[in-house]
Amino acid sequence: MSGIGHNGGPGNGDGFLRHCWRMARRELIGGGGTLPIEVVRARVARAKALGLDYKTYAGVRATTGRDLVAFLYSSNALGVFRPGQVIADAPLLRLQASAAQPHLGLSGRALPGLLDQIAAKSELALPRFGTNWGEMRDDLKAWLMAQGLPGDAVLMIGETDHERELMTAGGLAGFISGQSFLGAGAGR
Template sequence: MGSSFRAHCWSVARRELLGARLPIEVVRLQVNRAKALGLEYKTYAGVRATTGRDLVAFLYSSNALGVFRMTQPVDAATRDRIALVAASPHLGCSPGLAPDALGAQIGAVSARALAPFGTSWSAMRDEMKGWLRAQGLPGDAVLMIGETEHEREMMTAGGLAGFIPGQRFFAGVADAI
């Protein structure tokens, strides 16, 4: 089969899935859950439809937090935003930062160093899957809040639920319903 036929089949299947009528009670519950997670409903519903799971954890990258130096603190607005999210916070740090110190600032359940740029796909996959196992988390119930394409690759390699740019998430755009 050609790629255009596969693309057509995928778009038809997605349209049918997203066009399905849900009972109003289910939609209300999902809207409330999206608000509790600080996400727009369309983003939350898309993740739910794709993974079939609710989001239980967010993996924030230090880049998304805007922290690039060892002595740089997480700003108060960012900490407040994380505290309001109804998902357990986890932290992934860029090389050269102290994961435990930065994780303590945001109340992270776990804090770890992310794979450095140039790490192979299989090594990223193994590292992410190992972290998920250690935390007892299903990958498709964890949303990554990051900034770089490298972080997006880690999300894909680890089988996480999705990726939202930190600038969008912390600007409150993900709040709009």
């Protein structure tokens, strides 16, 4: 038995109780069921705190079954391509206003100061274009483990198709372009 706050969920095993939980969840999410208004209000507030529109947040949440806790920003999404370049004020304020834990994914060379600029918890050298799928997966999974993050609770903010592929290989929650999240012209 679990502690205070646990709802007695399906537990382990494949018994009848687990079957009932699966059916109830399926009916609530996909079977035309509606979420209680309190849950919808809480999720709208969470989406706003993360800086996401509700449709995007709800889609990721429905797909993964988890809340988002961290964003992995690629240097491409931030519009920073050379050492000493800074992020424009408006995108930086939007990034800082998000309740998601920020992490930095470097596409290419090291960019001193960028980690501090976005107050990132960690820095990851993103696998280069042409890296095989298995290596990309292993690199991202190792980074996730080192950060203590479940992949399906991390949203990637990127710009390129390669970064979208990295998101898939690493089992991350989803992908949003930097232009749509931070606005055009993030770097200056």
